[in-house]
Structures are given as C-alpha cells and as structure tokens.
Amino acid sequence: MFAYIIRRIFAAAALLLVVSAVTFAIFFLLPRFAGETADQLAAQYIGKNPSPEAIAAVKKNLGFEQPLYTQYWHFLKGLVSGAEYKFGPEPATCHVPCFGYSFKNHLEVWPEMTSRIPVTISLAIGAAVLWLVSGITTGVISALKPRSVFDRLSMGVALAGVSLPVFFTGALLLTVFSYEWPILDNLHYVDFTEDPLMWARNLILPWISLAFLYSALYARLTRAGMLETMSEDYIRTARAKGLVERKVVVKHGLRSALTPIVTIFGMDLGLLLGGALITEQVFSLNGVGQFAVQAINDNDLPKVLGVTLLAAFFIVVCNLVVDLLYALVDPRVRLS
Amino acid sequence: MTDLQKTPADSAPAPLGDPFLSVRDLRIHFDTDDGLVRSVDGVSFDLHKGRTLGIVGESGSGKSVTSLGIMGLHRSKRARISGEILLDGEDLIAAGPDRVRQLRGRELAMIFQDPLTAMHPYYTVGAQIIEAYRVHHPKATKKEARARAVEMLDRVGIPQPDRRLDDYPHQFSGGMRQRAMIAMALVNDPSLLIADEPTTALDVTVQAQILDLIRDLQEEFGSAVIIITHDLGVVAELADDILVMYGGKCVERGPAASLFDAPEHPYTWGLLGSMPRLDRELQERLVPVKGTPPSLINVPSGCAFHPRCPYAALTGGRSTSEVPVLTEAAPGHHAACHLAADERHRIFTEEIAPRL
Amino acid sequence: MTDTQGATIPSPAPAPEREPLLKVTGLTRHFPIRGGLLRRQTGAVRAVDGIDFTVNAGETLGVVGESGCGKSTMGRLITRLDEPTGGKIQFEGTDITHLGVGAMRPLRRDIQMIFQDPYSSLNPRHTVGTIVSAPFRLQGVQPEGGVKKAVQDLLELCGLSPEHYNRYPHEFSGGQRQRIGIARALALKPKMIVADEPVSALDVSIQAQVVNLLDDLQQELGLTYLIIAHDLSVVRHVSDRVAVMYLGKIVEIADRDSLYRSPMHPYTNALMSAVPVPDPRRRQSGGRERILLKGDVPSPINPPSGCRFRTRCWKAQDVCASREPLLTALETGHQVACHFPERSEGNDGHSPENAPENQGS
Ligand SMILES: Nc1ncnc2c1ncn2[C@@H]1O[C@H](COP(=O)(O)OP(=O)(O)OP(=O)(O)O)[C@@H](O)[C@H]1O
Ligand SMILES: Nc1ncnc2c1ncn2[C@@H]1O[C@H](COP(=O)(O)OP(=O)(O)O)[C@@H](O)[C@H]1O
Ligand code: SF4
C-alpha cells in the first residue's frame, strides 16, 4: 500500500512535468511557427513604440533568444528558486514559485493568480456539496422505486438539467432573483473569513446554477449505479440474513454504488477548481476562470501558462486523492 | 454410521409427525414485457426436521425461484406469488414481510451458488458473519458476536479462524468462501437451510469437502436441508428425498433410493441416460434428451415435456392436451405422466434400465 | 490381470513410430508479477510449468484438473493465442513455438479452438452467417460454391438448420450456440481442435447432444481433439488418452481405460473418488471409500518443493519434498510423476519397482 501511494505521487509529479512541458512548448513554440519573432515577443513586454535597444535588452534578460529547452529549464528553475528580471528601470525579483511576469501589467503571475483562487474554491466546493447531496439522494430514491412517479419525474428533470447549459440557468436565476424580485441583488464576492453569511448569500445563485447541471448528472449516475448494485448477489445475501431494508440499502448497496461516483467526482471537482469559466462570467465572479479568459484575450502568455498549469495541478491532485480514497474504500485494490 | 443408514430400504420416510416445512401449490409468476413467466407453477412438498430434500432440474426449471420464494426474497412488484409455505404451521406467504424478515437468517438460512459474488467485497468475512449474528441477537456485544463468528469459522474447517476472520472475501479461496458462507448461514442455528447449487462453482475435490461438511453439520444441528442442484450425483450424496422439476412444475418426487432405482418419469429417465457416469461401464454413446428446455412464457400445452418426450405418442393425445397431475406410483413416490404405471415400468425395465 | 491389457489394445494405442500431430516438450508459461516501487518483476505465476505430451492424429486427448491448474493457459499456448515462456510446440513436425502472427496464419487453419462460454464467445451483433464465415474472410479463402453455401453446409453438419443463417446468437439456446461455435471452428477443415470446457456451461441433457456431435464429427472428418474439461465423467466418455494436471504440471497421462481403471497417481485417485456418483445406495451402505483431500491447492506463485502435491498427499515421505518426481512410463502409455505410485491391478505384478531410487535423475 505504501509503495502504491509513493508510486502514485511520483506519477502525479511526472504528469505535471509533462503537462508543463507541453504547455510551454505550445505557448512559446507555436507563436514562432506562426511567424512571430523573438523581437515581437519581447516587444509585448515594453509597451508602445519600443526602441530596438529596449527590445534587445528584454530579449536578453528574458532569454528569448536562447533555445527553447534552455528557456524551459529556466522556467522550471524559476518555479523552485525564483528569478531576477531586469527589464524595467530597476531589477525585479520574481518570487518562488515564479511563473514569470505578465506581458501586460508587468506583475508577477503567481500572486495575481492565487488571489483568485479563494473565489473559485468557494464556488466549486459550495456547488459540489449541493450537487452531491441532491444528486445522490435523488438517484438513490429513484433507484429504490424504479418506474415510480418520483423516478420518472426526477429523471425527467435530470434530463433537462443535463441538457440546459449553465449560462441559461444562471441567467434565468439572475433575472428572477436579482432583477424581477430582488431578493439576492448586488452580488459580489465577500470572503468567507470576512462575513460567512454574506459569502453564502452572494454565492448561492452561482452554486445553484452550477449544481443543477451536476446534480442532474450525479442523480443519473447514482441511479444507474444503485440499480446495478442492488441486483448484486451480496445484496441478496444481506437480505437473506434478515437485515432491515434500510441497512441493506445504506450499508451494503450505497457503499458499493458510490465508489465509482467518487472517481467521477474527483475529476469534476478538479476541473472546476481550474476555473468555472461560464459560471464566473455569468455572475461576474473574479475567479481563476475569469483570469484565464482575460489572459487568453490579452494573449498574455505567462498568465496562460500559469493558469493552465494551475488547472492541471488541481486535476492531478484531485485524481490522486481519489485514487488513494479508492484504495482505502476497496480492499481488493488496497491488498493486491 | 447408524444402523438405519445401512439399510437403504428403510430410508423411506417414517411417519415423523407434522412436517417442519410444507409447501402447498406454490406458484410464482413474473409479469414481464414479454409476457407472464410461469417460473414456478404449482409445486408442493413436505420436509421434516433432520431430513434433506434434493431439488434437481435443468437451468431455468424454477429451482432458484422456488428457494428464493421460501426465503421471501422476491421483492419485485411484478412477482405474483400464491399458494402456501407453512413453516412450523405458520404461512409465510400470508405473513407480513417484516415477520418473514425476522425469520430470515434465524429460522431460514440460505447458501448461494457463487461464494465470491455472494459476499460483500468491501467488508471482512468476519464483519459479515458478525452482522448476521447481531441482526438476530441485538443484545450480544461485539465481543460475543466475534467469539461466535470465530467458533463458526472453526466449525466449518477454516484454519486459524481468529486470524482469517479479518480477511476479505477475495483473500479466501473458492472453497473457503463457501465454508464461510455456510458459517454465516448457520450462525443463528437455523431450522431450515437452503443450499442453492452450493458446489456448482467449485472443483470436485472441494465439492466433496463441502458436501461432507453439510452432511456433518446437519447431523449435528438436526436442521432440515433443501439442496438444489442440477447434478444428480450431488443429490444422491445428500438427499433423503428428491424432487425433479421441469418447466416450473414438479414432475417426480420420491425417496432417493427409489427414485434412482425405479424412476417413474420419462424426463428423469432422460436425465439419468444423458449423463456419463464413472460408476458404470463406458457407454458407446450418450443418450441425450432431444430438443431444448421449454419456454416458461409459452409453456407447451398438456405435459410441458411432450415436445421432447419419446413416449408422448403412447398416451393417445393426452400428453399434448391434458396437464398430467402428480399421482402416487409407488409408496411415497409420485410422478406426473399420462403413461399407465405398468406401461412405464415395462418401458423402464425393457428400454431404459439396460442403458443406464 | 491380463484382461486389463487386453482391453487396452482396441483403443488406438499410440504407435511410437508414427509422427505425432502435436508434440509438446517442456512447455512453460510464467505470468510475471510486478511489485514494489519500481514495478519490477518480483515473482511469477507459474501457470504452466514444464509439460510434455503428444497427440496423435485422429485421437482425443482429454485434460483434467482443478481450476487454476493451467489447463486453459495450456490450450491457449498450443493454439498460439499466448506466447510460451519456454519449451517447444511442434505441429506436424514444424516448430510453432514462437511463430509470429504472419507465419502462424496458414497454421491457424489447421488448429482451431472452441471456447467454454457459448454466450460470450459469439458477437451478439453478428448474424450466425457472419460468425461462421469469419474464418473464410480472415484467411481469404473462397470456398467452392460460395461462402453462403459452405456456411449452410457447416450449420447442417453441426445439427443446426441452414435457415439459421440470418439469425442472431441471442435467438439460440446454450447448446445451439455451442454448435455455432463448433461450426465456426470447423469452417476451414482444421486437423486439430482444442476445446476448452466445451460442455461445462450446458445442462446435462444438452451436454450429451454436444458430446455426441463432437464424436460424430471426429468420425466423419477424422479430427484430432484436445479436450480440456474439469468433469471427469465427460472426459472419460470423449477421450482416448487422458492427462491429469496439478499446479502447472502433468502428474499422470495414460490411456483412458487404464487411467480410469487403475489411477496410479494419488492425486488422480483423490480426484476420481471425489466425483459424486448418482447412486444413493453407495452412500447409504457406507460402501464408498472417499479420499477427502485436505486444504486447498497451493499457490502457483510459490509451488511446494519437490512434488507439488505433497502438501495434500497422504503418502508423502521426506523424499517427496526434496526431489521432484518426473513423469515416468510405468506401462506403455501410462506415465506417472510420483515417487510412490499406487500398486493396483494394472502394475501389480510386473511393473518396474517404483521405489524412489529409480526415479531420480
Ligand atoms: N425476477 C425475474 N423476473 C422474470 N423472470 C424470472 C425472474 N427470476 C427468474 N425468472 C425466470 O424464471 C425461470 C426459472 O429461474 P430459476 O433461476 O429458478 O432457474 P434455475 O432452475 O435455478 O436455473 P439455474 O440452474 O440456471 O440457476 C427462468 O426462466 C428465469 O428466466
Ligand atoms: N493473464 C494472466 N496473468 C496472471 N496470471 C494468470 C493469467 N492467466 C492465467 N493466470 C493464472 O494461471 C493459472 C492457470 O490458469 P488457467 O489456465 O486459466 O486455469 P484453468 O485450469 O482453470 O483453466 C491460474 O493460477 C491463473 O490465475
Ligand atoms: S405425459 Fe406424455 S409427454 Fe409427458 S412425460 Fe408422460 S408420456 Fe411423456
């Protein structure tokens, strides 16, 4: 088991390295293929009407004329030990972990990006709790009474939920609750540590619109998983022991049915932590998603690189946690 | 070995008082999209404590459905159950589901075919046995329950039971899993044990061990046992009485010795004739039962066996038009066939017996 | 006992001078187990661990043994669906042990396999016609009179109706599906058929139909069979010679009649006595002596030293743990791997001494 964990952690680290290399290559190599020269790249750091000397200086400082692998190496080194840049009047220190400087506002990428993380985490975690509770409950009840009115109704709603995009449900919620009946107007992010109540009040609509989509998905998954599990032989054994049905369902059925859902949940949560682009857009939340959108619009390569890596990091970590959880839950994985 | 066992003729049921389990005209039908499946269609039998009933028949003949029906495990709304299942005089079909649940695991216990899928993969073997004990002994402490589980594992022949208790099912071999299943089933001293193909998934050598164990345990606990299988060899090892099922109906029922010596029903002849046997001279050719098992949705008219029966023509058309009823052909030995008893006996002695 | 020997003569005894159709020597297959931080190989499942036998043209070799003893793996090696770790497989004198896919192609016509599960071995989305004609397409063979005619002939040969050509597998019962599987195996007129548990999934009444079909086909087409099964009664019925496997090795291989009449290896004895007999009198009269093996088959990862059966053998001596008994001929065609084989009718008077001194090498 220990070897398994260590191996998984190494694999996760290796995966991140690969992702960073690929992202790096895409963002720094592709512009060159597209005909962008190192000069043009450097020019983005200086502003309007750069002088050739300034460009040359930036190019040298940022190492744009070096081969790509050297640049990548410097990038990695920056990540673990920081870097010094001298493109402005005074030298600037890029602190560990150094993701470089923004082409546009000349700020370090990392602090700016991390300031957005609390928003995204609040959004993702809140929505996740909501959709897990509602999705799994609905799925279980549907599975226990297949073809009942509840089952048909909830699965109908779930089908709608899966097919309705967030920008539609989000906009609908906003129209109804912020404009038509302004119960929840003036939405802006308040940090949890400042005022938990306001934090929840202002996030409830984004949570609901995100969770609506996911709980629909999870309800269907849970229902399918539960239907399958409840027809397993060991459920019959549990009943043959004379267990009350509630115990059969919860202790024997749900435990197995939820295991695959944990895997999917890890994936979904990881993806969301990397930025819920549409939800953040609809509700004007300044999260990682918005950050990414801006970076792409501005063609701000260091930021794009940073946010890609951050997203990859969340996905890899969530999957790692899920794998370890899986091994914890399923003795066949743990003990083999 | 007691004297009683040494004389096979005596194995016909002596009057033992009221049967412990009495099944009367049990019918279990399922409403499906394709039509009504008549899985069990009028099965009756009696079983006394300390005795073993073997139910044989090919796959799909309704053996498992019968046993799950006795256990009250058909929960689907589409299951239509009628008849009587009298357990010690109490009708389980009329009783409420909660009453049957209380009896399940305490009075009625069951062993299933595939011991790997029948145990929960996420709980230890011990936890599952302990759970079975504590359902019906809510006052028992964890320690007592654990001690009981160790005792049972030891009884069914698992070495180092106190250590193996904490293993997961996948860490057990097939034979050990089936032993653990037996321990789980017997943990509350049930009066009736139903074993549904308990050895079909096991190797012959392990099968011999498990059959031996079931026999020993029955002698020790004096419970009634129903053993369900498609293997005539297995029933011959264990059963005192045998019930042959075909197409959801009982076609023959009688004491084991007389059923093997003088089987009355053409389907039983077919079963005996089609199996190669180690205890006989080698046959040049097996004699299969022609055709395929019947559909339980469109059960053949009259005798369900008639499309496959070589003697259907000898009954003057009754085989295809009239459902034969079980009639006593020899003491305690019933068969459902339109052939006259002496005709059957003649065919058996002249045509069938020499081939077996 | 003289009539023992008399009885063995009519069955096709292997003529030593004839070139066997299939010759297997020292065949092994080890599945690596990886573990630890670096997933290095830490051991191996010794699924098949050095087996030798021959199959002559036109005969049937039955292979029996408990589950996990390596029967299926052996079948897959012989049909080259799996790559042997060691040893040699010769088919009609050609070494096919490590032939690549391309070089194996023409030989695939000669060796065909029938699988255990008639439900999962047929693609549910293909019609019977497509399934049975697949070998023609794969091998690029154009049968005389067209594919459809050939398939319909095959269906008829296997006791199915030619009208079944356009039906789907789910419309058939288990026995009929197994017939479809057999028809597919016969399409290219193979010389040899390896059948892995061909009747295990079938009911007794249907099992007999398929056994008889296999019998008829052998008569008609002169096929050679290697039939893997765990049911000793079925194996006795279909085989000319029988090999008994235990934990990756053949422990006994002999002519069918002499093997069943006088099994020499303790394991074969135990196996046979474990078969339940449909005769309640034998139980009630207590006339049945049964050898109940203790415990389970050991793990093929760490098989016991010396004789692999010694952990469950009631005759085991010290020498059994230290020296591996080799498969040695006791009578013509009766080979046993045991230091102390049973002294029964067959080898009582005239067999060579079975003392361990003679077995070592
Ligand atoms: N829940 C159900 N709904 C509909 N049909 C069912 C159901 N359970 C069983 N059946 C049908 O009832 C018939 C008898 O089934 P049963 O499982 O008792 O057969 P069996 O004799 O035990 O066979 P096997 O040896 O394969 O276990 C079969 O045709 C089966 O398809
Ligand atoms: N792909 C594989 N990887 C590892 N072990 C295997 C594999 N296939 C078979 N084995 C092992 O090889 C042994 C023999 O298997 P098999 O030939 O399938 O047995 P059987 O006699 O039941 O047909 C078993 O211990 C099995 O677990
Ligand atoms: S009633 Fe007719 S068809 Fe049925 S078993 Fe008897 S002879 Fe055969």
Ligand code: SF4
């Ligand atoms: S060699 Fe020894 S242990 Fe092995 S089977 Fe023979 S007597 Fe038993």
Ligand SMILES: [Mg+2]
């Ligand atoms: Mg069954």
Ligand SMILES: [Mg+2]
């Ligand atoms: Mg196999």
